[in-house]
Amino acid sequence: MAAPRRILFHWSFLLVAALIPLIELVLPGHPHVGDLLRPIFIMAMLGLGLNILTGFTGQLNLGVAAFMAVGAYTYAILTCDIYPFRLGFWSATALTVLVGLTVGLFLGLPTIRLRGDYLAIVTLGFGEIVEDVLKNLDSITKGTQGINPLPSPSWFGYHFRAETYQPWYYLFLGFLAVLVLLNRNLQRSRVGRAWISIREDELASSCMGVNPMKMKLLAFALGAAQCSLAGALWASYLGSSGEPGNYDFQVSIIALCIVIVGGMGNVGGVLLGALVIMGFNSIVLETVTNFLKAHQLISSSNVFTAPGNWKYMLYGLALILMMRFRPEGLLPSRQFKAEAHPDEPHSPPTA
Template sequence: MTASAGAAGTRPQGFRGMRDRAGTLAASHRSITIIVGWIIVATALPLLMLVPPFSTFQTQSLWIDGFTNAGVFILLALGLNVVVGFAGLLDLGYAAFYAIGAYTYAFAASPTVPWISLHVPFWPMLLVGAAVAAMFGLLLGAPTLRLRGDYLAIVTLGFGEIVPAVFLNADKVTNGTNGIGGVYKPDLFGYQFTLGNPVPYYIAMVAIIAIVMILVYRLQDSRLGRAWMAVREDELAAASNGVNTVTTKLLAFALGASTAGLAGVFTASKLTFVSPDQFSFAVSFTILAMVVLGGMGNVWGVAVGAFLLYTIQSVLLKQLNPFFHTLNVPFLKDIDFVQYQFLLYGLALVLMMLLRPEGLFPSSRRRRELHTEVDEYVGDELGPDPSSSPMEQS
C-alpha cells in the first residue's frame, strides 16, 4: 500500500512521522516501490479470494483468470494514458494497435496462418509485437502532426476502423473473418502454459505490468515526460521553449502504441485465437473510458480505472441475475438484467462522470489545475481553445 502513496506522487500532508517519511522514500525509489507494491498486490489479491465472502462466489482460479484478463486492459490503459494523459493527444482508435500486436504474434506462432507456418517463442515476440505496434504508431502519428484537437481524434478513429477492416478484408493473408486459430501458448524453460491453469499467465501479466509501469513512471519524470506535459498544456509555448514538438508527439504515439502491442501479443497467446471482430470501436472507447474514469495522467489511477471498468463490464453486469436471485430481492429478482446491461453501463458512465468529472484519482497536477483555477476556463485539456473552431456561416 505504500506503493499507492508513492505512486500518487504527493506527500500526504497533515500526516506526520513514519507515513511522511515512507512517502518520501517511496517517491525517491519509485521502481523498487512499484515492484514491491506489485508483489504485495499480486499475492494479496488471489489470497484474498480464498477468504469468504470472495471464495463463495467463484473459485480462486477463476478469479485469477479474471484478474489476468483485467491485466490486459490495465496494460492498454497504461499505454493510452501516455498518449491521452501525458501528451494530451486524443486517440479514439487505440484498439488498432492492440489488433496489430495480436496479429503480429498470430502470424509468428500459429499453424493456421494461410501463408506461413512459424513457431516463434512467445517472449521475444512480446518485444517484436511492441515494436511493430510502435512502428504503426509512428505511421499514424506522422501525417497527423499538423492536426489539432478533435481533428486528430477523428483521424485516429478512422485509423481504428481501417485496421480491423483490413484484417477482415485481406483474407488471403489474415484468414479474414475466420480469424487465426491454434495460436501457440507461451512456454518458459520447458514449462508449457495451459488453458486450465491461469496462474502462469497471471504471474507473467503481473511482471509485464510492473515493468511497463516502471518504464511509464521513468518516462513521465524524464525530459520527454516533461516535454509531453508542456505540449499538452500549450504546444506553442512548448515549441518556443525549445521542445521539439514533432519528436515529442511521435514518441507519444509510438510508446503508447507499443504497450498495446504487448497487450495484443499476450491476448493472442492466452486466447489462442485472433479475429477482426475483437478490436472494434467499442474496445477503443472502453479503454478511453478506463483512462478518463481512472484519472487521466495518473498511472496508478488509470490502472485502477481499467480494473474497475473491466470488472463491472465482464463480471458484475453479467452476474446481476444470479446475484439478485440468490438474495431473493422481491422486485429485482424478476428483472432480466442481462437485457439492461447496456442501460446500466451507460448510466454508470454518466453518473461517474457527473460525480467525478476529473476521474476517480486525478493526477496531482490536474487536480491542482482544477481546484485553483475553477473560475477560469479549464475545460481545455486537449487541443485548442474553444474559440479556435467557431461555428461559421458561409
C-alpha cells in the same frame, strides 16, 4: 497530503494482485478471482498505452483497439503453425512490440499536425479501417474466424497450459509491473515532462525548446507499442488472434473510460480505472446477473431485466458524469487536480 497516496496506489495494486492467487490456495473451491483479474491486467496495459497519448500528451485517440488488433494479429502470424515464422513466445512478443512501434510511427507521421478533435476522428477512422481490413483480407487474416490455434508460451522448458491459470496470471502481472515501472519513469523523465508541457500548452512548450512534433511522434510510437503488447498477450492467452470484431470501437471507448475515470496522466489512476471499469464488467455485472438468474428474475423475453443490457448506458453515464463533476478522474495526477480546482490550495510540487 495527496502525494504519498498516489505513490502507494500502483505499487499496492500490484502487491495485492500478486497475493490474490495465494488466497485461493487457502480457500479452495472459491471461484477464481484471479481468472477474472486477467482481462483487467490486459485492459490496464491498453489503458497505459492510451494514457501516454491522451493522459500525458493530451492527444485524444479513439482507435487504440486497432493497435491492440495489430499486436494480436502480428503475434498470431508470427507463432501460428500455418505461417512460416513459427517463433517462440518471447521473440514473437518482442517483434510484435517493434511492429506496434512502427505502426504508431506511421499513423503518427501524417496526423500529428492535426488539431485535437480532428486527430480523434482520424484515429477513429484508422481503427475502423484496421478492423475492416482484417475482416476482408481473409487470405491472410482468416476473416472472421481469426488465426488459431496458437501454441502456448513456454519459459525455460515450462509450458503454459490452459487449465492452470496461475502461471498466466503471474506472467501478465509481471508484464504489467514492468509497464508500470516504465511509465512511472517515463513520466518523470525529460520526455514525460515534455509530453505534459505539450498537453498544457503546445505553443509555450515549443518556445521552451521542446520539439512538439518529435515528442508527439514518440508518444504515438510508445503508446502503440504498449497497446500492441496488450494485444499479443491477449492472443497468447486466447490461443487465437480473436476475430476482428473483438477490436472494435467499443474496446477503444472502454480504454478511454479507463483512463478518464481513473485519472488522466496518472499511472495509478489507470490501474484504478481498469479495476473499476473492467471489474464492474466482469465481476459486478456477472454477479448481479447470476444472482438474478438464481432467483428467476431474468426472463429471456424481457430485455430490461438483464443487467448486461444496461452496460453501455452505465459506461456512457460514467463518461458524462465524470466530465461534468470530476473531469480530473478518481485518482488524478497533480497537474490535473490543480487545473480542475484552481481555487483550492494544493501542495507545491516536490523536487
